[in-house]
Amino acid sequence: MSDALKHECGIALLRLLKPLEYYKEKYGTAFYGIQKMYLLMEKQHNRGQDGAGLASIKLDMEPGERYISRVRSNQSQPIQDIFMQINGRINEEMALHPEYTDNVALQKAEIPYIGELFLGHVRYGTFGKNSIESVHPFLRQNNWMHRNLIVAGNFNMTNVSELFNSLVEVGQHPKEMADTVTVMEKIGHFLDDEVDDLYFKCKNEGYSKREASPVIAERLDIAKILRRAAKNWDGGYAMAGLLGHGDSFVFRDPAGIRPAYYYQDDEIVVVASERPVIQTVFNVKFEDVKEIEPGHALIVKKDGRISDEEILAPLPKKACSFERIYFSRGSDAEIYKERKELGRLILPAVLEAIDEDTDNTVFSYIPNTAETSFYGLVEAAQDFLNQRKNNYILKNKDTLTAQTLQELLSVKIRTEKVAIKDAKLRTFITEDSSRDDLVAHVYDVTYGVIQPTDNLVIIDDSIVRGTTLKKSILKMMDRLNPKKIVVVSSAPQIRYPDCYGIDMAKLEGLVAFQAALELLKERGLYSIVEEVYAKCKAQEHYKDKDVVNYVKEFYAPFTDQEISDKIGVMLSSSDINAEVKVIFQTVDNLHIACPKNLGDWYFTGDYPTPGGNRVVNRAFINFYEGNDARAY
Template identity: 45%
Template sequence: MSDFLKHECGIAAVRLRKPLAYYYDRYGTCLWGLNKLFLLMEKQHNRGQDGTGIGCVKLDMPIGQPYVHRRRGIEKDALAQIFRKEIKSFSKMARKGIMDQNDPSSVKKNFDFGGEILLGHLRYGTSGEFDEGSCHPYLRRSNWPTRTLMVMGNFNMTNAAALNQVLIERGQHPVFGTDTQTVLEEIGYHLDEHHTDLYRQLRDAGVPGDQMPPKISEALDVARLVAESASAWDGGYTICGAVGNGDMFVMRDPRGIRPCHMLITDEVVAFASERVPLMTVFEAEVDQVKAVDPGSIITIKSDGTISDAVFAPPQKYTPCSFEKIYFSRGNDPQIYRERKAMGAALVSQVVASINGAFDKTVFSFIPNTAETAYHGLMDGLRLYRRQEVRASILKAVEEGNLTPDLVDDLILRNWPCGEKVAHKDIKLRTFISQEKGRDQLVSHVYDITYGVVKPGDYLVALDDSIVRGTTLKKSILKILARTKPSKIVVCSTAPQIRYPDCYGIDMSELGKFIAFQAAVALHRRAGRHALLDQVYEDCRAELQKPAAERTNRVCAIYDAFTDEEISAEISRMVYPEKIEWDGEVEVIFQSIENLRASIKGPSGDWYFTGNYPTAGGFSMVNAAYIRWHEGVSGRSYDLPL
């Protein structure tokens, strides 16, 4: 993705099903669980590099000994640093005789992460100031293990402001600026209420105080209290939590917007945002890893009992399609096939753009995430040419004029040519603050392979999506133009991104989308300023309705134009400035129909179509237009709607 997005955090969780001694005897280390957690996180490092956190809950710890531990960090390469520090601490305690690293009971007692429940989180900060305190997991401490709560997740709540207001009306003092705190306090509130009810029942029944903790722990209904907490949530989420007594839960939103996968073996129950890390880390087959069902909560009691309950009524399944297009690693077998299909689906548009001139076209991709789709595009182009060649040969045979020269012309001189033209210098940092100097640096984020594109050729470059168009204009097209092609065709495997997201991706400001800018420019050029003002008034009126009755009034901005008209305007807008090149630029986008055909099963596409899966989405998109029209920046769901 040339327009870098911060997005979609990653979770990893490991719940050991055997005592630590089992893993030491079988694998020669008491840190088997911690090692697996690190690997799960490392293989999902693509999902978050702004901050990292790990947590541990130990089962059946004697009174007086700590049972919950947490580490968080925002340093560069925080994931490796946190684990490196913990392993260093482990070795230091062993070296000084504080702990016997070959004695599982000694490790559990002395090493903070020598426990049975291990949680890990990779975070991208999507707004505001970002520091270590914003990293997951969040922790709510109590001197009652059954009231101590640790929570982390991959989520965004569209109604965080309203949820905070509920906390205020209860008399609480929420910390604004993060919906994670809201979720923690909401679950914590219901945990406190549930705990208090159990305590009073036992007290009134005459149960002695020292016998209450195990009875409360046994009776604690985590699934019920979390379901009560989630009743008002509007958003996309995968949330994982652990109670201090050793109860653990993982839940997924009712529409399956955010991903979550689970593996259960005799040794471990493990969760991750992506499927392949679980397969690789635990050497599992693809059919052993299951997706957590939307609207369900998996609970693991402290005694190891596993249950799967429904916490919300079934809703239309709308998993985020950007998981398939960009976010998830492409080594998942299904995602790999789907990304190739997205590339192949562009063939007819590409052939039309180059007028079928394969002999003077070089096909390439924008590194690195578009590479899989590029292979699909090349497969599709070769299939297209094979069909053309076959038809031509059959016709020549029928007419009796098949010659070696004709075969050479059909195949050897007119076959799709693929080259790696663009290279990304990942470590180049645009640290110069002055705009002119910064633009010069941005223009050199990419480099090219010289000599593979001849002057006058067509150059087709595949990208997985185009969001803002800034990098395309200031960097990619400038560097590609140095090859002196007669035309550069930039293809996006994703459709035009027209609407903001409010479920976890950092693309919430409507005015930053190149598709929106293009539509507005077309209206203004046609003198339709009144329509822009009318949509503003319509959006304001829409927000006066009950949340469940709101619709997307921003669609009117796009209704007057075809996809091709907006694409043509985008092509004009991203044309690089101040370069010695007079070639043509054309930007091609995937159609919604082809995207849906490429992805197996249902998918959410609200950022393309404006069809949001929750009421909060419709509220947010109208608010986003209002903020744009008023010249106000920032996320539209940070304010009450």
């Protein structure tokens, strides 16, 4: 993707179902869980490089023995940093105490992070400072083992203020209005309630306070706690939690916006944000890795019982389509096929743009995530060319010579790796023109492969702001002297902000919004902007369920092609000689290519939760009033 997008986040939960001695005997080490957690997190580094954290729990520890460990980092390579810290502690203890070497019981008792339950997280900070306090997992501590709560998630809530106020109403004093803290305290509040209720029941049954503690842990109803806590959540989330005594859960939002997959056998239960991560780390088959259903929680009790519980009634499934277009690793079999299909389906629009002149067209892609859709585009172009050859042969079969046939069959679709992404350049000069010159060199080109009579078709997986296209890619492509540059987006036009975890919070930052705004001005329709603002403003104090997305009316006067053409004009600076054409995928084709991930609100404005409509209206109000603030 030429415009970098940040995105929250990646989770990994691992529960070992056997005693640690089992893993020592079978795999040669009691550190099996730590090793697997490193792989689970490293294989998801694409989901977050601003911070990483890991928490572990040791089961059945005696009072006074440490049973929870946590480490977090916001260094430049946070995953490596936290595991260097962990390995440092382990190596230090092993060096000081040789007697630990073959004694698993001593290793567990004395060495941190050697346990049976783990929760890891990788993070992109979509807003605010990237402080260590923002890095998951979050820990809610208590001297009662089962009141300790560790939370990490891939999520964003649209109604943080409402959730915060509900905590204040029950007498709490949260330390900040952040969705992670608010969600953790919400779960914690009902966890405390459940523990209190169970304690009084145990007391009435004749248990002493000490005897009651393990009974409470056994009887804790995690599903009940989650149902009470999540009653008013509005957002996209895959929420993972550990309780100090050893229960754990992963809970997915009812629209299935954020992904979560799991695998279980008699040795482990593992959850991750992406399927191929589990496949690779544990060498299991595609079909053995299951998806947590929307609105459901996978719950693992301390005693190893595993259940799949419905927490909230599922909504129409709107799994994030950007997971398939861009975020998730393309090593997932389904995602790989879907990305190729996105390239294949856009070929007819490309052929129209080049007047079907494939002989004088070079196909390429913007590194690196657009490579798979490029393969689909080229395969479809080759099919088109083969059909053209077949038609010619059938039409001229009586006069066709061997030489003509050889010449015909030698014609191929021309592909080149034209764009090359250079190492990240530091924009250490603050003066605007100097910084722009550095940005212009983020990409380099392969010279000598384009003729002045050629079209250059270059595919990207999506176009968000268009900044890198305008300041770097198009200028570099123009140096090759093509006749025409056709920029192809395998995703549709991004018109609306995201509020479920992707860093697209402001309307004015979207190039499609900028293009529609210019068209409104040019055609004397700016009154529509004022009308949309008035309608959005009038809904400011409505309940979320009553809010309508009036920002759709901002785009209504124009066809998709008109906006695409305007984007092409806006991205072409005066010093570009080639004609520039911009093509976007259609929403219908997106749904054909990615039938299981129908979350398309960034393209259509059809938000899967009521909070989305409030967010998009607030984003428009902020734009109109010149308020440089996030809409949620």
